[in-house]
Amino acid sequence: MSAIEKTVAETPERVEASHEVTREPERYAVPPVDIYEEDDRLVVLADLPGVTRDGLSVQVEQGILTIEGRVARETPGNLLSREFELVPFFRQFRLTETVDTDKIRASLQHGVLRLDLPKAEEAKPRRIPIEA
Amino acid sequence: MTVWDPLRELDRLRREMDRIFESVAPAPGWSLEFLPGRAARRYPRINVAESDEAYVVEALAPGVDPAGLDVSVKDRTLVLSGEKAGPTGVPREAFHRSERSAGRFVRTLELPADVDPAKVRATYTDGIVQVILPKAEETRPRRIEIEVA
Numbered sequence: 001m002s003a004i005e006k007t008v009a010e011t012p013e014r015v016e017a018s019h020e021v022t023r024e025p026e027r028y029a030v031p032p033v034d035i036y037e038e039d040d041r042l043v044v045l046a047d048l049p050g051v052t053r054d055g056l057s058v059q060v061e062q063g064i065l066t067i068e069g070r071v072a073r074e075t076p077g078n079l080l081s082r083e084f085e086l087v088p089f090f091r092q093f094r095l096t097e098t099v100d101t102d103k104i105r106a107s108l109q110h111g112v113l114r115l116d117l118p119k120a121e122e123a124k125p126r127r128i129p130i131e132a
Numbered sequence: 133m134t135v136w137d138p139l140r141e142l143d144r145l146r147r148e149m150d151r152i153f154e155s156v157a158p159a160p161g162w163s164l165e166f167l168p169g170r171a172a173r174r175y176p177r178i179n180v181a182e183s184d185e186a187y188v189v190e191a192l193a194p195g196v197d198p199a200g201l202d203v204s205v206k207d208r209t210l211v212l213s214g215e216k217a218g219p220t221g222v223p224r225e226a227f228h229r230s231e232r233s234a235g236r237f238v239r240t241l242e243l244p245a246d247v248d249p250a251k252v253r254a255t256y257t258d259g260i261v262q263v264i265l266p267k268a269e270e271t272r273p274r275r276i277e278i279e280v281a
Contacts, residue, residue: 032233034218034229034230034232035228036226037228045219047194047195048259049193049258049259049260050258076188077187078182079181081178083174084179110196110258110259112259
């Protein structure tokens with residue numbers, strides 16, 4: 001990968017206000033996500049290190065998907081050097097009507113949240129038979 | 133023939149400036165940077181803490197297979213390495229967002245004092261690596277009894 005591509009990939013995307021809402025950046029961390037499409041679903045992967053199942057909440061309300069994670073741990077002892085702070089995670093996405101919100105599944109492993117958002121029937125790709 | 137790459141030159145300059153800034157940091161734990169954004173690229177991000185008995189190093193490494201995670205200590209040098217796997221088999225055009233970086237990483241850390249390598253323990257929970265490095269006997273703080281004559 002060229003240096004330019006790498007730089008671009010590492011720069012957080014400017015979020016459009018109409019699609020995503022983020023809270024005050026100093027109180028919350030915005031987890032980085034991968035979102036990709038498969039034939040019948042959208043997959044969201046979010047890095048939430050330190051978040052346990054109990055501290056995680058995923059909600060869909062009026063088409064807005066909210067991911068919220070609280071972290072209940074601290075590095076023990078006197079800190080000599082700090083590069084990260086475990087503040088709560090918060091991020092929202094607007095879902096289109098093409099997602100079947102009743103069938104969303106979530107799993108959490110090794111600090112990564114995986115959401116499977118199945119597409120609604122009418123949004124799935126369909127092969128159109130060609131008539132002779 | 134080598135091709136002159138201005139981006140690489142810039143990166144080299146930035147690293148050099150970071151090194152200079154590091155040497156003038158007023159206290160351990162202060163991080164000064166020539167340009168913002170470098171800290172985010174050092175991966176994984178690490179906190180170092182100290183108690184009387186041990187050093188505790190914690191690294192943020194979500195999505196790393198614990199089987200491929202490697203922690204080693206030699207003298208005062210701690211090396212963390214592993215691989216963060218990205219989604220596999222997904223074509224580029226299927227991505228709406230790709231913000232989570234993936235790939236192999238190695239990070240080396242210099243410890244402030246000698247530790248007992250035989251007693252180092254590492255755990256991986258919820259995407260955080262925690263390494264506990266008990267201090268070597270001779271570097272632990274010792275209470276000196278005052279004899280009253």
